[in-house]
Amino acid sequence: MDINFPLILVALTALAFVIWLADVTVLAPRRDPGRPEPVPVEYARSFLPVLAAVLVLRSFLVEPFQIPSSSMVPTLLVGDYILVNKFAWGIRLPVLNTKVIEVGQPERGDVMVFFPPNRPEYFIKRVIGLPGDHIAYHDKVLYVNGEQVPQELIVQMPPAAPTYQILQETLGEHGHVMRKELQRSGPDNFEITVEPGHYFMMGDNRDNSSDSRIWGQVPEANVVGKAFAVWMHWGSFLSIPDFSRVGMIR
Numbered sequence: 001m002d003i004n005f006p007l008i009l010v011a012l013t014a015l016a017f018v019i020w021l022a023d024v025t026v027l028a029p030r031r032d033p034g035r036p037e038p039v040p041v042e043y044a045r046s047f048l049p050v051l052a053a054v055l056v057l058r059s060f061l062v063e064p065f066q067i068p069s070s071s072m073v074p075t076l077l078v079g080d081y082i083l084v085n086k087f088a089w090g091i092r093l094p095v096l097n098t099k100v101i102e103v104g105q106p107e108r109g110d111v112m113v114f115f116p117p118n119r120p121e122y123f124i125k126r127v128i129g130l131p132g133d134h135i136a137y138h139d140k141v142l143y144v145n146g147e148q149v150p151q152e153l154i155v156q157m158p159p160a161a162p163t164y165q166i167l168q169e170t171l172g173e174h175g176h177v178m179r180k181e182l183q184r185s186g187p188d189n190f191e192i193t194v195e196p197g198h199y200f201m202m203g204d205n206r207d208n209s210s211d212s213r214i215w216g217q218v219p220e221a222n223v224v225g226k227a228f229a230v231w232m233h234w235g236s237f238l239s240i241p242d243f244s245r246v247g248m249i250r
Contacts, residue, residue: 004095004120005058006058006059006094006095007095009051009054009055009058009094010055010094010095012047012051013048013051013052013055015044016043016044016047016048016051017044017048017052019040019041019044020041020044020045020048023037023038023041023044023045027041055094058086058094059086059092059093059094060086060087060091061085061086061087062083062084062085062086063083063084063086063224063225064081064082064083064084064231065081065082065083065084065113065122065124065227066079066080066081066082067079067080067081067082067124070205070208071124071125071203071204071205071208071209071210071211072111072124072125072126072203072204072205072209073179073204073205073208074166074177074178074179074204074205075111075126075176075177075178075204075249075250076111076124076204076227076230076249077233077245078235079233079234079235079236080230080232080233080245081230081231081232081233081234082124082227082228082229082230082231082249083227083228083229083230083231084113084224084225084226084227084228085225085226085227085228086224086225087103087225088103088104088225088226088228089103089104089105089106089223089225089226090102090103090104091103097221097222097223097224098221099220099221105130106127106130106199106223106226107127107130107172107173107174108127108128108129108130108133108144108171108172108174109126109127109171109172109173109174109175109176110126110127110174110226111124111125111126111127111226111227111228111249112124112125112126112127112199112201112218112223112224112225112226112227113224113225113226113227114199114201114218114222114223114224115218115222115224116215116216116218116222117215117216117217117218117219117222118215119215122224123201123211124227125201125202125203125209125211125212126171126176126201126202126203126204127199127200127201128142128144128171128200128201128202128212129144129192129194129199129200129212129217130194130199131194131195131196131197131198131199132193132194132196133145133193133194133200134146134191134192134193134194135191135192135193135194135200136190136191136192137187137188137189137190137191137213138188138189139188139189140180140185140188140206140207142169142202144171149169149170149171150169150170151167151168151169151170151178152167152168153165153166153167154166154167154168154177156182162182163181163182163183164179164180164181164182165179165180165182166178166179167179167180174250175250176204176250177204177250178204178205178206179204179205179206179207179208180206180207181206181207181208184207185207186206186207186208186209186213187211187213187214190213192217194217195217197219197220198217198218198219198220199212199217199218199220199223200212200217200218201217201218227249228248228249229246229247229248229249230245230246230247230249231246232245232246233245
């Protein structure tokens with residue numbers, strides 16, 4: 001289970017605000033002139049603007065995430081640090097994640113951060129199916145609304161005896177790379193219609209991804225935001241941060 005950082009941030013901001021407000025309205029008028037502020041009040045006054053700024057930034061504008069698994073290879077690697085647009089698909093309240101202002105809707109091919117059904121942890125996958133779409137997956141071939149999704153081979157590795165392929169896949173107007181294993185299969189051979197208010201998600205590493213093929217469709221209320229950029233790669237604590245992968249997410 002991921003640490004609920006939004007809840008911690010909201011709690012700290014609220015605590016600092018309550019202490020500051022109590023000092024301004026009750027404690028300060030009764031304090032002897034020249035007497036220093038109590039330590040809690042001093043800390044609350046100092047940290048409140050910082051906490052409030054971070055809360056607004058992370059809740060309504062942009063939030064950073066780290067990629068923990070290989071399910072989005074080759075698009076995103078383990079250790080990539082990404083930025084997620086929190087307002088692209090609507091303004092949501094922190095912690096509650098309730099949408100209060102409608103802005104836009106996800107499109108096929110978008111990379112989404114969300115909570116899977118009944119799992120309190122962040123996931124990141126690609127939007128394959130929108131509400132009402134008919135999705136089919138047979139013999140490693142994806143179909144959306146009865147049409148085969150175009151795939152173009154980029155490379156297969158190793159060249160002498162290939163075990164996997166990297167392909168260019170096109171979902172609507174979105175083109176992205178994906179990986180297909182040649183000697184193993186992930187969840188395969190199914191057909192499903194996406195329910196109203198839900199999204200069907202799949203990883204770009206199709207045969208190594210826990211996604212909607214396993215745990216089902218993602219309700220709109222579980223959407224966190226749109227992943228749009230890689231800003232750093234840090235493979236391990238002992239390694240040196242790498243900025244060669246900085247760029248927009250396709």
